[in-house]
Amino acid sequence: MTYFRGDIYIRAMNYLEVRPLRLEVLRAGMANQTVEFDGDDEVTTVHLGAFDQSDNNIGVSSWMQRAFQPEPDLKAVQLRGMATATHRQGHGIGGLLLDAGLKNAQENGFDVIWANARDAALNFYNRHGYITVGEGFIETVTQLPHHKVVKYLR
Numbered sequence: 308m309t310y311f312r313g314d315i316y317i318r319a320m321n322y323l324e325v326r327p328l329r330l331e332v333l334r335a336g337m338a339n340q341t342v343e344f345d346g347d348d349e350v351t352t353v354h355l356g357a358f359d360q361s362d363n364n365i366g367v368s369s370w371m372q373r374a375f376q377p378e379p380d381l382k383a384v385q386l387r388g389m390a391t392a393t394h395r396q397g398h399g400i401g402g403l404l405l406d407a408g409l410k411n412a413q414e415n416g417f418d419v420i421w422a423n424a425r426d427a428a429l430n431f432y433n434r435h436g437y438i439t440v441g442e443g444f445i446e447t448v449t450q451l452p453h454h455k456v457v458k459y460l461r
Contacts, residue, residue, distance in 0.1 A: 312403055312406075314359065314360045315357055315358065315359060315365075315400065315403055316357070316358050317355055317356065317357050317358075317403055317404065317407040318355070318356060318358065319353060319354065319355060319356075320354040320355065320356040320364075320367065321354060322347035322348050322352070322354055322369075324354070324356065324364070324367075325347075325354045325356065325367040325368075325369060325388060326342045326343070327364075328356075328364055328365075328366070328367045328390050328392060329342040329367060329388050329390050330342045331390070331392070331393075332390035332391065332392065332393060333388065333390050333449075334449075337449060339448050339449070341448055342388070344369065344371075344387055344388055346371040346373070346387075347369065349371065349372075351371070351372040352369060352370065352371045352372070353369070353370040353408075353411055354367065354368070354369045354370075355367065355368050355369075355370070355404055355407050355408060355411075357391075357400050357403055357404055359395075363392075364392075365391065365392040365395045365400055366389075366390065366391040366392065366395065366400040366401065366403070366404050367388065367389070367390050367404075368386060368387075368388065368389040368390075368404040368405075368408055369386070369387045369388045369389075370384050370385070370386055370387075370408050370411065370412065370420075371384065371385045371387055372384055372385075373385035373421075375419050375421045375457065377440070377441075378419065381418035381419045382416060382417050382418045382419075383417060383418065383419045383420070383421060384408075384412050384415075384417045384419075384420050384421075385420075385421055385422060386405075386408060386420060386421070386422040387422065387423075389401065389404060389405075389422075391404075401431060402435060405435050408420070409458070409460075412460060413460055417460055418459065418460055418461050419457060419458065419459050419460060420437075420457070420458045420460065421455060421456065421457045421458075422437070422455070422456050423446060423453045423454075423455060424437075424439075424453060424454055424455070424456045425446075425449075425451055425452070425453055426443065426451070426452040426453060426454060427451075429454060429456070432456040433456075435458075436458050437456040437457060437458045438456065438457050438458070439454050439455070439456055440454070440455050440456070440457050441454065441455050442454075
């Protein structure tokens with residue numbers, strides 16, 4: 308699977324390839340440097356990377372088949388570990404990754420996409436059609452405030 312938009316392309320990656328950008332962006336300045344997620348190496352997990360014309364990895368996201376607990380009967384995929392290189396943030400890379408993940412979820416018959424989103428990114432997700440649901444919480448690894456976000460596909 309490869310998607311192109313302008314000078315950026317999105318392609319599948321393996322779980323080891325997404326970890327350097329996760330570390331650089333999601334764990335910057337944190338004591339906990341863990342970027343290995345439960346489910347990274349499952350055959351149903353899809354890792355996507357955004358690349359520029361020079362083939363530099365400028366964004367990553369991981370899509371794991373996981374139940375959405377408020378509605379466990381729906382076929383659900385969880386977005387995890389989304390990160391855009393600092394110098395490319397605010398330039399639409401995250402939106403491209405969301406679009407590619409959405410397309411993949413639709414092609415594979417998922418009913419819902421959900422994520423544990425940092426509160427600092429809630430406006431980004433809301434602009435892309437995700438709904439903030441439930442009570443906020445402090446994520447255990449980052450110690451940052453989060454909310455669940457969800458996007459229904461059916």
